[in-house]
Amino acid sequence: MEDARKAQTPIKGRGAASQVAGRYAVTTTRGEDDGWGSVYEDLADQPNPATRVTEERARSIISRNDSPDIAFSQSINPYRGCEHGCVYCFARPSHAYLELSPGIDFETRLFAKTNAAERLRIELARSSYRCAPIALGINTDAYQPIERRYRITRELLELLAQCHHPVSFVTKGSLILRDVDLLASMARERLVSVYVSVTTLDNRLAARMEPRAAAPHTRLKIVRELSQAGVPVGVLVAPVVPMVSDHELEHILEAARDAGAQAASYVLLRLPHELKEVWREWLQLHYPERAAHVMSLVRQMRGGKDYDSTFGKRMRGEGPFADMIAQRFAKAHRRLDFGRLPALDCSAFVAPRSPSPQGELF
Incomplete structure (x- = not known):
């Protein structure tokens, strides 16, 4: 369903402000004012949308890719949708495949793959499986708030630890500290690395x-x-947003280095598919005076378009402004003496036993 409420105000505790229509939606709706302002009065009376979680049984759990600008070849996403509600999230358009909105639905209509660890055991046990690091929680955060209840990420991590299988994370969820016991143990065997995503230092x-x-x-x-x-x-x-957060780039790197970060990277704002609409709406609500300038700079970095999905360009962009960001990052990276995270070790992997109807009797 499309935006029946073209947002007049932000929704407290949510990133998106409306139901932007998904590109595969069969039907859409549009609110029309009848001259009495009733469409806006009705919307003002609506409560903030609650988070709803649907439990689902996954048929497979490891996703594979051969993208030349991504550092991993396989990943696992324990959840679909993400309650963090980051308005810029490049994964929002994936909700369109579910005939849900990449707007509010993405952060309120969530799906938990409750059999993820069971499926992973089956896939790791196959004789054809070849060990390569698994990126856990890439499309949506593995440590989003509902992980506290479902513990799917914890179950996956426990299985990977048992199998001595390497894993990496990108997260902005504090719940990762719950699993520091497992992570520290795996780190001693070069089986884990973590990138913490920081967009801004401004609360x-x-x-x-x-x-x-x-x-x-x-x-x-x-x-x-x-x-x-x-x-x-x-x-x-990530993301570096022109005229919104790009001025903080060096400060974020300095603060992270002081906290103990060994490595650093960055990604420019990406606006694939319906995310363009979600982002433009957010800009108009929060920064109306600079919205046009922000989008002008975005297009300058994307060959005149809102987004360019070309490998090698989609993460870093092109043009003078993108080059300036790259130079600033490189200079700060050298000054702060960032290095690289150690390579993960695949040599110790031990495949789990295949599930058997006889259990563990034999």
């Missing part, structure tokens, strides 16, 4: 742009505690 901006993710100071705490536990940890400045 007010973070509350608007990523309303249910960990606060900026909490993410620095995650970096510090993982580093102290011996877990290889880096910082991912």
